[in-house]
Amino acid sequence: MQNSRRSARAPNSLSELSSKGSSSGSKASLGRFAPTPSGDMHFGSLVAATASCADALNRGGEHWVRIDDIDPPRIVQGSAERIVHALERFGVTISGDIVFQSTRQNAYQDALQQLAELDVLFACACSRQSLFQGHSCQAGCKKNRIPPNVPLRQQLEQLKNHAAIRLDTTHPRVKQCAPLSVTDRIQPVQNFPDLAVLGTPVLWRKDGLVSYLLATSIDDSNGVTDVVRGADLLAGSSAQQLIMELLMRPVPSWAHFPCAVDEHQQKLGKQTSAASIHDAPPLPLLQKAWQFLGQTPIACVTLTEFWNEAADSWAISNVPKEQTLKIT
Numbered sequence: 001m002q003n004s005r006r007s008a009r010a011p012n013s014l015s016e017l018s019s020k021g022s023s024s025g026s027k028a029s030l031g032r033f034a035p036t037p038s039g040d041m042h043f044g045s046l047v048a049a050t051a052s053c054a055d056a057l058n059r060g061g062e063h064w065v066r067i068d069d070i071d072p073p074r075i076v077q078g079s080a081e082r083i084v085h086a087l088e089r090f091g092v093t094i095s096g097d098i099v100f101q102s103t104r105q106n107a108y109q110d111a112l113q114q115l116a117e118l119d120v121l122f123a124c125a126c127s128r129q130s131l132f133q134g135h136s137c138q139a140g141c142k143k144n145r146i147p148p149n150v151p152l153r154q155q156l157e158q159l160k161n162h163a164a165i166r167l168d169t170t171h172p173r174v175k176q177c178a179p180l181s182v183t184d185r186i187q188p189v190q191n192f193p194d195l196a197v198l199g200t201p202v203l204w205r206k207d208g209l210v211s212y213l214l215a216t217s218i219d220d221s222n223g224v225t226d227v228v229r230g231a232d233l234l235a236g237s238s239a240q241q242l243i244m245e246l247l248m249r250p251v252p253s254w255a256h257f258p259c260a261v262d263e264h265q266q267k268l269g270k271q272t273s274a275a276s277i278h279d280a281p282p283l284p285l286l287q288k289a290w291q292f293l294g295q296t297p298i299a300c301v302t303l304t305e306f307w308n309e310a311a312d313s314w315a316i317s318n319v320p321k322e323q324t325l326k327i328t
């Protein structure tokens, strides 16, 4: 096992994170598991941790754990610690220090500043009800550009509770960078002949918080080489890749496995009151997650045996290509 230090100290700066990435060799494979601390782990999140960890180990790489705690209203106190404890109990590799997105605000603001300098951002004060299909501004907001020469922190302060900051996907600079297709190691290639399907994504929310899209784009291009996650996030990979390319950051490989759903086709999660796995015996559930991922069953009696064999035998080509899959 490669489980090493598990201190909850997060890197304080981009350079610290970057140096951490390079310490393992610039070409080393690096996967990540990035839970939101909004409750206990359930079977669906165990599938995610198992897939990303096995894939990283199979590639001889490291496996980071990143806590996506950028949305305070969703955070459950103590949840991050409980998730980390559960990962340890299930033998999931945690390489290096755990990263907390809440400590990375400077990196996100730096990225926003860089985008402002490309003149591709505008302030949108539209209400949720008035937005086209709920997410795309079709009003005249695009004339409210975010100027690069006014300190960004000052602008964010002024916009808070009044306007969100969106990416102008009609700007020639953006069009130039737009991926025409996004390849995936599990799902079919996604083609994007028209950028309009992306709408005008929010990068900074009206309530003053960084958007999931921007934060994840920055962190997934900060040393991570392979993103393996649920297919509920498949649609976001094109917008993430666009932001990475606009910022001239490295783009990881993508792999989206099917999301575990219940008998009502509902994704397992807090909303569906999915059962906590924190007190369950680890090995049978790992075997079940392994089977869910279409992998050849592993005959073993210990967690160490399971993960050693998982590292050797992981075959991403065996993962079902559906976007959802019912648990049995």
Ligand SMILES: [Zn+2]
Binding pocket: 123, 124, 125, 126, 137, 138, 139, 140, 141
């Ligand atoms: Zn608007």
